[in-house]
Amino acid sequence: DARVTQTPRHKVTEMGQEVTMRCQPILGHNTVFWYRQTMMQGLELLAYFRNRAPLDDSGMPKDRFSAEMPDATLATLKIQPSEPRDSAVYFCASGFNRGRLDFGPGTRLTVL
Amino acid sequence: AQTVTQSQPEMSVQEAETVTLSCTYDTSESDYYLFWYKQPPSRQMILVIRQEAYKQQNATENRFSVNFQKAAKSFSLKISDSQLGDAAMYFCAYSPLNRDDKIIFGKGTRLHILP
Numbered sequence: 001d002a003r004v005t006q007t008p009r010h011k012v013t014e015m016g017q018e019v020t021m022r023c024q025p026i027l028g029h030n031t032v033f034w035y036r037q038t039m040m041q042g043l044e045l046l047a048y049f050r051n052r053a054p055l056d057d058s059g060m061p062k063d064r065f066s067a068e069m070p071d072a073t074l075a076t077l078k079i080q081p082s083e084p085r086d087s088a089v090y091f092c093a094s095g096f097n098r099g100r101l102d103f104g105p106g107t108r109l110t111v112l
Numbered sequence: 113a114q115t116v117t118q119s120q121p122e123m124s125v126q127e128a129e130t131v132t133l134s135c136t137y138d139t140s141e142s143d144y145y146l147f148w149y150k151q152p153p154s155r156q157m158i159l160v161i162r163q164e165a166y167k168q169q170n171a172t173e174n175r176f177s178v179n180f181q182k183a184a185k186s187f188s189l190k191i192s193d194s195q196l197g198d199a200a201m202y203f204c205a206y207s208p209l210n211r212d213d214k215i216i217f218g219k220g221t222r223l224h225i226l227p
Contacts, residue, residue, distance in 0.1 A: 033214070043203065056214075089155060093215075096161040099145040099164070099207055101215055103157035 002026045004104035006092050012110045017081040021107045023092030024073055032075045034060075034067055035091040043091075049075065055100060082111045114139045116206050124224040125194045132179075132212035133189045133221050135204030145210040146180065146187045151201040151220070160202070163187065165209075191223075199225045 005024045013019055025032050033048040047057035047067040057067060064083070069075045079086055089108050093101040116137045125131035137146070148160040163180050166223045170178050175192045191198055206217040 035217075042219040045214070045216070048214060091157065093157075099163060100147070100159055100211065105157050108155075 002102075004092055004094050004102050006090075006104035006107050008107060009105060010108045010110075012112065013082055014112050016077065016081040016083060017085055017111075019082045019086075019109060020110075021077045021090055021092075021109070023075040023077075023094075023104055025075060025092070025094030026102055028075070029094035029096045029102070031095045031101075032069060033091075033095070034075070034077050035093065036085075036107070046077070046090075059079045069104045079109075082109075084111045087111050113218050114141075114206060114208070116124075116204050116216055118172060118218035120221045121219070122222045122224070124226055125191075125199060126226050127194055127196060129194055130190060130192045131194055131223065132193075133202055133204075133223065135187045135189070137185050137187065137204070137206045139185070139206065139208075140151050141208050145207040145209065146178075147203075147205040147207070147215065148176070148178070148187075148189045149203045149205060149217075150198075151203065152199070154165050161189070174180075194225050196225050196227065 007022045018027045031050050034046040036044045046060040047070050052069040052070040066078045087110050089106045091106045144165045146163045150158045150160045161171050161173045170172050177190045179188045201220045201222050203220045205215045207215045
């Protein structure tokens with residue numbers, strides 16, 4: 001049963017440190033999304049890719065966040081420098097133009 | 113702008129009873145998908161049910177069914193014979209048809225099941 005995988009599952013870091021989250025989409029899926037979930041804002045779309053090309057990252061703070069897909073099996077979300085307000089659960093999801101997304105288990109990030 | 117609104121932040125239902133979660137959305141598109149996702153305490157997002165807007169028939173999946181009212185832009189979820197395992201956060205979501213699977217989520221409704 002194919003699944004989206006994310007690493008790490010949990011990350012605690014100090015303010016100012018760099019954080020990198022990784023995602024392996026389901027093989028054959030051509031779209032990859034990054035969502036952030038907080039109590040206050042719910043699920044926010046940060047960025048997404050189609051066939052590895054970035055399509056929309058308007059939901060992402062550009063000064064500190066960056067998202068890339070170095071190859072079809074890896075998507076990364078980087079925060080540098082991290083701040084306490086970045087504490088959230090970050091989800092990766094992948095899809096294939098069939099009107100549904102498969103979500104990874106999420107990375108819970110805590111920035112002290 | 114496309115938005116999804118869930119007006120009930122929390123709901124409770126007695127085990128074995130039926131509960132309905134509300135959702136409304138705003139869009140100018142004529143073709144789109146609507147979803148209900150479940151997020152249990154494990155945090156995993158699980159697709160519960162999907163509705164294609166061009167289909168008039170309401171989708172059903174076992175104990176889960178929807179009431180899709182396209183003109184009213186309403187998409188409620190009915191859970192019959194509620195079970196303890198149904199306790200979770202439920203998200204209503206919208207996706208334009210064939211637009212890269214981009215999904216817009218509501219804020220969610222937390223459902224409590226009372227034994």
